[in-house]
Amino acid sequence: xxxxxxPPVRSIGTDPAAFTEFYRSHVDEVTRFVTRRVADPQLAADxxxxxxxxxxxxxxxYRGSFGGPRTWxxxxxxxxxxAEFRRSARERRAxxxxxxxxxxxxxxxxxxxxxxxxxxxxxxxxxxxxxxxxGERAVLELVSVDGLTVAESAAALGIRPATARVRLHRARRxxxxxxxxxxxxxxxxx
Numbered sequence: 001x002x003x004x005x006x007p008p009v010r011s012i013g014t015d016p017a018a019f020t021e022f023y024r025s026h027v028d029e030v031t032r033f034v035t036r037r038v039a040d041p042q043l044a045a046d047x048x049x050x051x052x053x054x055x056x057x058x059x060x061x062y063r064g065s066f067g068g069p070r071t072w073x074x075x076x077x078x079x080x081x082x083a084e085f086r087r088s089a090r091e092r093r094a095x096x097x098x099x100x101x102x103x104x105x106x107x108x109x110x111x112x113x114x115x116x117x118x119x120x121x122x123x124x125x126x127x128x129x130x131x132x133x134x135g136e137r138a139v140l141e142l143v144s145v146d147g148l149t150v151a152e153s154a155a156a157l158g159i160r161p162a163t164a165r166v167r168l169h170r171a172r173r174x175x176x177x178x179x180x181x182x183x184x185x186x187x188x189x190x
Contacts, residue, residue, distance in 0.1 A: 013059035051077045071155030136171035
């Protein structure tokens with residue numbers, strides 16, 4: 001973000017001009033944030049829109065005490081994406097209970113096995129990162145992947161900067177102690 005003067009955030013929910021200016025200033029950044037976490041373009045567009053709808057709803061409660069509009073926006077974006085992941089997981093569980101299993105043709109099974117094998121390493125890396133406590137993983141993602149400062153990450157997560165620094169240190173230590181993760185992530189988290 002530049003040194004442009006931001007419109008008063010609390011007016012975003014009631015002043016269309018203030019919302020338009022805020023939206024134009026932040027839509028690219030929010031889109032990047034969402035697309036780093038979601039691969040489906042339709043879902044990414046929907047979630048980006050949902051973030052700004054949540055911004056309109058939350059604007060009147062904005063206090064600005066944790067790092068300004070940008071970190072407030074990241075916190076909202078993170079909450080919107082987390083809510084979607086929870087909703088999607090519930091939906092998949094329900095579909096799994098209802099759908100049962102269908103029979104696959106031999107060719108389908110062979111193609112599926114090849115895809116599973118091809119993605120094995122990526123799944124293992126994601127699983128190792130999931131082993132980190134949620135708070136540590138969240139700070140690590142915001143700092144290493146999204147490029148926020150520790151203070152901005154703390155504000156986005158609603159925690160103190162000192163807590164964020166401790167969590168980041170622990171996450172980095174855990175990543176470095178895992179030879180598999182350390183080789184993949186050493187450039188981003190050093």
